[in-house]
Amino acid sequence: MAEAVTDDGFVVFDRVQKSYDGETLVVKDLNLSIAKGEFLTMLGPSGSGKTTCLMMLAGFETATHGDIRLGGQPINNIPPHKRGIGMVFQNYALFPHMTIAENLAFPLEVRKMGKSEREEKIKRALDMVEMGAFGGRRPSQLSGGQQQRVALARALVFEPELVLMDEPLGALDKQLREKMQFEITDLAHNLGITTVYVTHDQTEALTMSDNVAVFDDGRIQQLAPPDLLYEKPENSFVAQFIGENNTLEGVVTEISGDTCVVRLDDGEELDATPINVSKVGERTKVSIRPERVEYNKERLQEGAHTLKAEVLEFIYMGDIFRTRLRVAGNDEFIIKTRNAPDVERLKPGQQIEIGWLPQDCRALDA
Amino acid sequence: MSDTTDTGGPVLAADGTPLKRSLARALRRQKMRALLLIAPLLLFILISFILPVADMLYRSVKNGIVAETLPRTVVAIADWDADSGELPSEAVYAAMAADLKEAAAAKTHTKVGTRLNYENPGISSLFRKTGRKAKKFDIEGVASWKDELIDINKDWGDIDNWRTIQTYSPRVTSGYFLNAVDMRVGTDGAELRPEAERIYMNLLGRTLWMSLAITVCCILLAYPVAWILANLPMRQANILMILVLLPFWTSLLVRTSAWKILLQQQGVINDILVWVGLVDDSARLVIINNQFGTIVAMTHILLPFMILPMYSVMQTIPPSYLRAAKSLGATDWTAFWRVYFPQTVPGIGAGSILVFILAIGYYITPALVGGTKGTFISNQIAFHISSSLNWGLASALGAILLAVVLVLYWAYDKIVGIDNVKLG
Ligand SMILES: Nc1ncnc2c1ncn2[C@@H]1O[C@H](COP(=O)(O)OP(=O)(O)OP(=O)(O)O)[C@@H](O)[C@H]1O
Numbered sequence A: 001m002a003e004a005v006t007d008d009g010f011v012v013f014d015r016v017q018k019s020y021d022g023e024t025l026v027v028k029d030l031n032l033s034i035a036k037g038e039f040l041t042m043l044g045p046s047g048s049g050k051t052t053c054l055m056m057l058a059g060f061e062t063a064t065h066g067d068i069r070l071g072g073q074p075i076n077n078i079p080p081h082k083r084g085i086g087m088v089f090q091n092y093a094l095f096p097h098m099t100i101a102e103n104l105a106f107p108l109e110v111r112k113m114g115k116s117e118r119e120e121k122i123k124r125a126l127d128m129v130e131m132g133a134f135g136g137r138r139p140s141q142l143s144g145g146q147q148q149r150v151a152l153a154r155a156l157v158f159e160p161e162l163v164l165m166d167e168p169l170g171a172l173d174k175q176l177r178e179k180m181q182f183e184i185t186d187l188a189h190n191l192g193i194t195t196v197y198v199t200h201d202q203t204e205a206l207t208m209s210d211n212v213a214v215f216d217d218g219r220i221q222q223l224a225p226p227d228l229l230y231e232k233p234e235n236s237f238v239a240q241f242i243g244e245n246n247t248l249e250g251v252v253t254e255i256s257g258d259t260c261v262v263r264l265d266d267g268e269e270l271d272a273t274p275i276n277v278s279k280v281g282e283r284t285k286v287s288i289r290p291e292r293v294e295y296n297k298e299r300l301q302e303g304a305h306t307l308k309a310e311v312l313e314f315i316y317m318g319d320i321f322r323t324r325l326r327v328a329g330n331d332e333f334i335i336k337t338r339n340a341p342d343v344e345r346l347k348p349g350q351q352i353e354i355g356w357l358p359q360d361c362r363a364l365d366a
Numbered sequence B: 001m002s003d004t005t006d007t008g009g010p011v012l013a014a015d016g017t018p019l020k021r022s023l024a025r026a027l028r029r030q031k032m033r034a035l036l037l038i039a040p041l042l043l044f045i046l047i048s049f050i051l052p053v054a055d056m057l058y059r060s061v062k063n064g065i066v067a068e069t070l071p072r073t074v075v076a077i078a079d080w081d082a083d084s085g086e087l088p089s090e091a092v093y094a095a096m097a098a099d100l101k102e103a104a105a106a107k108t109h110t111k112v113g114t115r116l117n118y119e120n121p122g123i124s125s126l127f128r129k130t131g132r133k134a135k136k137f138d139i140e141g142v143a144s145w146k147d148e149l150i151d152i153n154k155d156w157g158d159i160d161n162w163r164t165i166q167t168y169s170p171r172v173t174s175g176y177f178l179n180a181v182d183m184r185v186g187t188d189g190a191e192l193r194p195e196a197e198r199i200y201m202n203l204l205g206r207t208l209w210m211s212l213a214i215t216v217c218c219i220l221l222a223y224p225v226a227w228i229l230a231n232l233p234m235r236q237a238n239i240l241m242i243l244v245l246l247p248f249w250t251s252l253l254v255r256t257s258a259w260k261i262l263l264q265q266q267g268v269i270n271d272i273l274v275w276v277g278l279v280d281d282s283a284r285l286v287i288i289n290n291q292f293g294t295i296v297a298m299t300h301i302l303l304p305f306m307i308l309p310m311y312s313v314m315q316t317i318p319p320s321y322l323r324a325a326k327s328l329g330a331t332d333w334t335a336f337w338r339v340y341f342p343q344t345v346p347g348i349g350a351g352s353i354l355v356f357i358l359a360i361g362y363y364i365t366p367a368l369v370g371g372t373k374g375t376f377i378s379n380q381i382a383f384h385i386s387s388s389l390n391w392g393l394a395s396a397l398g399a400i401l402l403a404v405v406l407v408l409y410w411a412y413d414k415i416v417g418i419d420n421v422k423l424g
């Protein structure tokens, strides 16, 4: 859950709440600190309040309660145009009646910059996103990916220290998306810009970010670097939301330090690492990643816990095999194995024994 | 492509006919069906719109009546030189006497008189008076019709009257148009009428500038309303929309009369001003039956035509543009002026064309609240159609109005571009 906010962050949300209608809180108690130069992604399901947070930071919505600080200064009363925050909108919002060059000139003109300096910066920004040849075109004459790049260039051309992006790649196809993901992170790191990026695509979040804040229900469920988020989810929402995940339900029967014993609903007992269970008798969801499950006896490591399983379905996916099993009454237990010459291809109906290490098996809230 | 090689030949459809021909046949059938569907409307437009306009254009130059009623005179007078200072020859007078006799029998002599009277005031009484005696004319028995006619009415000895008859003897005339632009055929061709007789050009100018003023007032009033409409939540926007449309559901006469009640000297506005003390009771403002009254009432009546196109254009502008502009550092005003406003220009254009063209041809409201100073050229057209019965002049004025609108439309297309106009 949200840690205490330290005051040294470049962007700080301090106990921020937001309600649109005065009845429900869309953002409940948001605490977040973003360091200078950090690439932070807000990830979460639709309606979890990501855009709302971004809008509060940009100044288009006011926080109902709490403080937002930028570089140590509270910005609640600074109008949007004085915050100097670059922003890339989901639909790009390139001004349709201006050419690309005019779009880029706009932020420089309102800053009363001289013509020669302006032109130099526009050229540099367009070259940076490889759109140098398109200055004279209108936004409607560009493809989606090109518009996206122009939007990025426009948000960066006035050299803001902070850039906000709201699902900027939402409208692009997969290939272009991956290319742009790479380009955006590259640019952000090279220029040393602090970036807040909103997406509901978890792969995007994992591949691009220094830190990911997982949003749900108006709260940050976990704030962590991608690897920690994936391998050490702190609650069952995060475990379910990020990547594929197997859950088995049961009751905690024993806790000692960093191990616990969970009795599954069908009576089977297994060892797990307690994450947010604190006492015996509590219901829990045990989470295991599909690729951490092993069924080859020789490879099963020392101390691994084993369970009986029945193969229900075997799916050949090229680089991996995806097998659906029935484990402890759960028909949706998935395991993934790398396609290697020595790996056995399981057949439906086959009875096997599966196992994993207790540290890969995390007992979370029910 | 037409020179086909032996291997190819024209592509054939399944039944062996060339593909091009069977495609054309299929399309023709489709086109015919579409044409049949719109035929009733097309016919309706043709009968109720195109034909009347064509008829109006024709009437504005048509002048058959002189040649039909005075056929002999028209032939005889053709080679008379009006500038020689001499009266026409005896033959012309004889022809006129014969024509008048026939015309009087058919009772058409007054019509010619009325027609020529438009060009030369006073000439109709000459025809009327002479016509009374013309039935008894003995064409063969009079030695000199020249003396006889001048004897009956000395105006037959006036060169100007004969000049008028000669000028208007062709079947097509520019007379109505000259009249409509305050000119006439004088001794040396077309010339301006004397100052006191010039009315139509002033009226046209007044119509144009007042329509422009009404359009500008509509833009100024409609823009904020359209903006609010486009930005309110659905429910409130619908209520406001009903208020905007309310005038459409009220009779035009009721709305116009309401303005009379409000604006007259003993009316509500003056009463309030006097009561507040801004205006002395003896110096109540004259704000109706003049140009001001017309502009106020017509702005009110035409306002919805401005609001609706503006609204539908503004509705399509996502709020993210304004936000983007502000995030880029623009103040509220700059964001509005540089980003929002340019995108609403098509709506303003559409509304302005609509309002201006409606205003330029409006006549009920100016007639009711315009007094003498606030009437439009359309009021003159209505007058000539229903009171003076000078349809030729009415048609010429109408044709000029049509031309002005077309020219303005063309100018708008050149300046703003007509494809920049959006009604929704
Ligand atoms: N202007 C508004 N007025 C009222 N409620 C709003 C407004 N904007 C958003 N909401 C509500 O606030 C909640 C959070 O919305 P928000 O746009 O922040 O979600 P999000 O996380 O960005 O979702 P998505 O991934 O779909 O973009 C939603 O339940 C939404 O209905």
Ligand SMILES: [Mg+2]
Pocket (backbone or CB within 6 Å): A050, A051, A052, A166
């Ligand atoms: Mg959103």
